[in-house]
Amino acid sequence: MTGTTREIALLTNPTSGKGKGARARDAATARLRDAGVQVRNLEGRDADEALDLARQVVAEGVETLVIAGGDGMVHLGVQAVADTDTRLGIIPAGTGNDVARYFDLPRKDPVAAAERLLSGRTRTIDLARSGTKYYVTVLAAGFDAIVNERANRMTWPRGQMRYNIATLAELRVFEPIPYTLDLDGESRRLEAMLVAVGNGPSFGGGLRITEGAVLDDGMLDVVIIKPMSKPGLIRTYPKLFKGTHTTHPQYEHHRVRSVTVAAPRIVSYADGERFGALPLTVECVPGALTVLH
Known part of the structure; x- marks a missing residue:
């Protein structure tokens, strides 16, 4: 060194x-x-x-x-x-x-x-923070978080297949979620499949849900996937690996310094870990982490 x-x-x-x-x-x-x-x-x-x-x-x-x-x-x-x-x-x-x-x-x-x-070699980046907890990647607060909850209750199978099975199981019963959002002071009420708050562009092993998020721009990227059919959701899923879902008519994107996300019975995940039940306020903390790379 x-x-x-x-x-x-x-x-x-x-x-x-x-x-x-x-x-x-x-x-x-x-x-x-x-x-x-x-x-x-x-x-x-x-x-x-x-x-x-x-x-x-x-x-x-x-x-x-x-x-x-x-x-x-x-x-x-x-x-x-x-x-x-x-x-x-x-x-x-x-x-x-x-x-x-x-x-x-x-x-x-x-x-x-x-x-x-x-x-x-080092790079200084932003972090996202809610209360006293930080994350680097993406906060999942919708369908993806519900899948995580189900997958964590499952003991079989291991690895990615467990998430695939949990995804299929949740798709059968999933209904759009009513959200209340505060985007830098602008209040929104809407139904959506998911809301994701990205400090970085991807989570879940390369799912580029918040495509375009930059690690050191002092901003959070909020992505909303508005209601779509279950077949439509399945067709859109592979596009997340390439970040090409951004052209979908049900995709909405905001760049903010702070966001409050509220929805009933949703436990959010960040960096793949259980993060906290909604409502949560997330803010960008510029320059909070220096990484050797």
């Missing part, structure tokens, strides 16, 4: 991806130590302990906190380093890895990801 950075804290979820997190950590640690970096390995027994460990090293003034894991672990690390002088590094080891995609980090080669850390 450039400058005086010769020590990092490396936080891992060893069970992520059936042990992928631990394997990525070990490979990255070996490369970093070969380069003369002191690596302090942190491993919590659960998310609460992992966050406590991360906050402790940040309070002690560690210059760089590196996360070995997926978007959920990055989300946890961000809670500790947001609006501090501690930089964030990422060794991707999850399934979605959207934050790693944002920075074009190697997602299947932890040694190559460690090399990127050693380059010392």
Whole structure:
């Protein structure tokens, strides 16, 4: 690493991806130590302990906190380093890895990801915040959040197929959701399939729902998908991977500094993690995170 950075804290979820997190950590640690970096390995027994460990090293003034894991672990690390002088590094080891995609980090080669850390190159980006909680990617607050809730209740199958089955199951019974939105002071009442609030452009392993969102423009991108038929929703879904859904007549896009989203019985998700029940107010926090890439 450039400058005086010769020590990092490396936080891992060893069970992520059936042990992928631990394997990525070990490979990255070996490369970093070969380069003369002191690596302090942190491993919590659960998310609460992992966050406590991360906050402790940040309070002690560690210059760089590196996360070995997926978007959920990055989300946890961000809670500790947001609006501090501690930089964030990422060794991707999850399934979605959207934050790693944002920075074009190697997602299947932890040694190559460690090399990127050693380059010392940084980028300062915005975060989205609701109350005391931050996120990097997208807040899902509609059909996508309902699918997440169902998928999390399922014990089988594993991985992406579980979400596919949950999507089909919810499609059978889904009805448009009544929303009340406040977009930088402008109030809207409408029905929609979903509302997404993006700090970045994608979530869920490359679903570019908030296509065009920029990480350092001081703005949030609010996307509304207005009511459409279930076959129409199924046809539109593949377009999300390319970001070509933006031409659909039921697509609506707003750029705001702050948004309040209210809807009955919806639990929102952000960075793939359960974030909080609506209503929520989300604001952009410019320059809140520095990422090694």
